[in-house]
Structures are given as structure tokens and as C-alpha cells.
Amino acid sequence: MYNADQMWVAIDCLVFGYDVQEEKLKVLLFKRKIEPFAGQWSLIGGLVHYGEDIYSCAERVLKEFTGLENVFLEQLHTYGKAQRDPGGRVISILYWSLIKLDQLFKDIAQAHGAKWFDVDKLPEMILDHPRMVENGKDKLKFQAKNAPLGFELLPENFTMPQLLQLYQAIYGQPLDDRNFRKKILSTKLLVKQDKKDKSGSKKGAFFYQFDKEKYQELRDKGYHIEFALK
Incomplete structure (x- = not known):
């Protein structure tokens, strides 16, 4: 238990992943090992x-739980209500x-009891962590409209339908595929490959890769795209 006469600063990491096969956006959670809330999802x-x-x-937290370094990591929000944690005065970033x-x-x-969950089928979580996930989902939607998205989530080679499915998972609703293709290609972000993915049909779909320099340029500058709903 925490000492109620002290104040702590905590870091919580909201880790998103994307399952290309399931076409599902995922969140990484773990079962907390210490009190309060030991054994609950966090x-x-x-x-x-x-x-x-x-x-x-x-x-450090990200590496400890995932083994990863040098991946996309950005501050999103601070949670500081005085009574947010019954264990003591804890401000979470x-x-x-x-x-x-x-x-x-x-x-x-x-080893840490971490597990991927579908973003729309999350278990009960401790404290204000459900609100954190909702804030993260809102940020993803904003990011999808105002900067490139996908390099960190998709395989190196991906098809246009796979990119569309990622955006639909983020938006939580279907998008008009022709409108999506037109607007994404207008950004000059994608480099068309010679090979096709024929796992879904005989005709197949061409693979694409992100132009890394263009991706970083537009990530820094930003843009605004409104995708039409289906």
C-alpha cells in the first residue's frame, strides 16, 4: 500500500496494436501484481x-513489459484527481x-501477465483506465485525419484493402473505399509494389509500402483529410 502522506507520479502506457488477419484494433493489458487491485486488469x-x-x-515501462525500444511513444494526457487512487495521492501521466x-x-x-484484447471487447479495468483507453481511441481518430497512420501498425508490405480495414477499425465504422483510395493516394505516401496478394481472389491486390521520408515529412507538417463514410 502507498503512504497517504506522500505523492507519487505514475506513468501508464496505452499500447495499441493491429491484427491484420482479424482486422481488429488491440490494446495491451496486464494483470496487476501488487495491491491495491492485485489480479485485476490494467x-x-x-x-x-x-x-x-x-x-x-x-x-523503461514499455521496454519492461514488451521488450521494445525505439518505437512510437508520445505523451497524451495527465490524470490528477485527488481521489483517483485509493492507495494514495497518485498523478498519472x-x-x-x-x-x-x-x-x-x-x-x-x-511473464508480466500481459495480453492483447480487442479494443471493443475490453475486460473491466482498474481506476480511470477505461477513460484512458477512450482518450486514446479519440486520439487515434484525430491522428487518422491529421497525420499519416499505419507505418507502426501494418507489415512492411500491405494492400489497399488492409490499409482501409485499419482505418475502419480506428473509426469504428465503414468508410467509402473509392473515396478512401483517392484521398490516401493523393498524399503521395504510398509506393506501389510489383507483387500482388492473391490470397483473397484470383485478380489479387497490389502490395504497397510507405515512403518513409514522405511519411515523416507529413507526420511533422500534418494535413487534414475527411474520409467519406459508406
Whole structure:
């Protein structure tokens, strides 16, 4: 238990992944091992050490639970209600991260009791973590309209239908496929490959890759695209 006369700063990491086969957006949760709330589902997180930068703490937490370094990691929000944690006065700074499912070091994640859940089928979580996930989903939708998205979630080679399915998973509703293709191609983000994916039909769908330089340029500059709903 915490000492109620002290104040702590915690880092919680909201980790999103995307399952291309299931066409589902995922969130990484773990079963908390300490009181309060031992045995309950939680975002991955930990307390900031004295003398530790908060971003360094976020990097440490992410590596501890996933084994990953040098992946997308960005501060999203701060949660500071005085009574948010019955264990003591804890201010939580939320970071969000995007990773490919196959990047996860499964043995490390399993050692911490971490597991992927569909974003729309999450178990009951501790404290204000459900609100954190909702804030993260809102951020993803905003990001999808205002900056490139997909490099951190999709395989290196992907088809236009797979990119569309990712955006539909983020929006939570179907998008007009012709409108989507036209607007995405207008950004010059995609490099068409010679090979096709013929697993879904004889005609097949061409593979694409992201132009990394263009991706970073537009990530820095931003843009705004409104995709039409189906």
C-alpha cells in the first residue's frame, strides 16, 4: 500500500496494436501484481523514480513489459484527481504507443501477465483506465485525419484493402473505399509494389509500402483529410 502522506507520479502506457488477419484494433493489458487491485486488469505502467525523466520512465515501462525500444511513444494526457487512487495521492501521466503485434517479445509480456484484447471487447479495468483507453481511441481518430497512420501498425508490405480495414477499425465504422483510395493516394505516401496478394481472389491486390521520408515529412507538417463514410 502507498503512504497517504506522500505523492507519487505514475506513468501508464496505452499500447495499441493491429491484427491484420482479424482486422481488429488491440490494446495491451496486464494483470496487476501488487495491491491495491492485485489480479485485476490494467494498462502497463509504473511509478517514476526519483531523478528519472518522465519520458525515460515511459520508455523503461514499455521496454519492461514488451521488450521494445525505439518505437512510437508520445505523451497524451495527465490524470490528477485527488481521489483517483485509493492507495494514495497518485498523478498519472498517460503515454500512448503503436506497435506491430509480431514485434512484441511474447515471453517478456507473458511473464508480466500481459495480453492483447480487442479494443471493443475490453475486460473491466482498474481506476480511470477505461477513460484512458477512450482518450486514446479519440486520439487515434484525430491522428487518422491529421497525420499519416499505419507505418507502426501494418507489415512492411500491405494492400489497399488492409490499409482501409485499419482505418475502419480506428473509426469504428465503414468508410467509402473509392473515396478512401483517392484521398490516401493523393498524399503521395504510398509506393506501389510489383507483387500482388492473391490470397483473397484470383485478380489479387497490389502490395504497397510507405515512403518513409514522405511519411515523416507529413507526420511533422500534418494535413487534414475527411474520409467519406459508406
